[in-house]
Amino acid sequence: MDYILFDEFITLGKLLKEIDIISSGGAAKAFLAENTVILNDEHENRRGKKLYPKDVLIFPELGIEIHIEAPSEEEKAEHAEELEEKKRVKEIVAKMNKENKKVTKKPTKPRFPGMR
Structure with missing residues (x-):
């Protein structure tokens, strides 16, 4: 192998x-x-x-x-392309996750000193 x-x-x-x-x-x-x-x-x-x-x-x-x-020049180029594609997909997924992130914290009213 x-x-x-x-x-x-x-x-x-x-x-x-x-x-x-x-x-x-x-x-x-x-x-x-x-x-x-x-x-x-x-x-x-x-x-x-x-x-x-x-x-x-x-x-x-x-x-x-x-x-x-050791890889040949052709294999090095192919590997570099795969790494670039992997990086691109990772950035797309991160962007989609950020856009689709749900707010889990309930909004609260502002609190002022002395008020309950």
């Missing part, structure tokens, strides 16, 4: 979550304690270990081998 890395690095725990080996980031510590993980021919159990392009990650018990790759 190839994993395309668009950032400078990714931590082992975050990678496990992104490829759906674990369901949450907190499960990474337990997973690494119970399973053998081999990074570039060395045993690895640190969830904060930074992974870079050209690293090879092997999970012998699961039969999974992951090659971390």
Whole structure:
């Protein structure tokens, strides 16, 4: 399996979550304690270990081998477009939510000192 890395690095725990080996980031510590993980021919159990392009990650018990790759120029452009679209949609949703926000607080009369 190839994993395309668009950032400078990714931590082992975050990678496990992104490829759906674990369901949450907190499960990474337990997973690494119970399973053998081999990074570039060395045993690895640190969830904060930074992974870079050209690293090879092997999970012998699961039969999974992951090659971390750098993206091509075409993939970088496509990823940038996806991020831009995601940002645009987020702004639209925020604007719609702001416009549709209901006032939950009941209006009250102004209070003056000495009046009940």
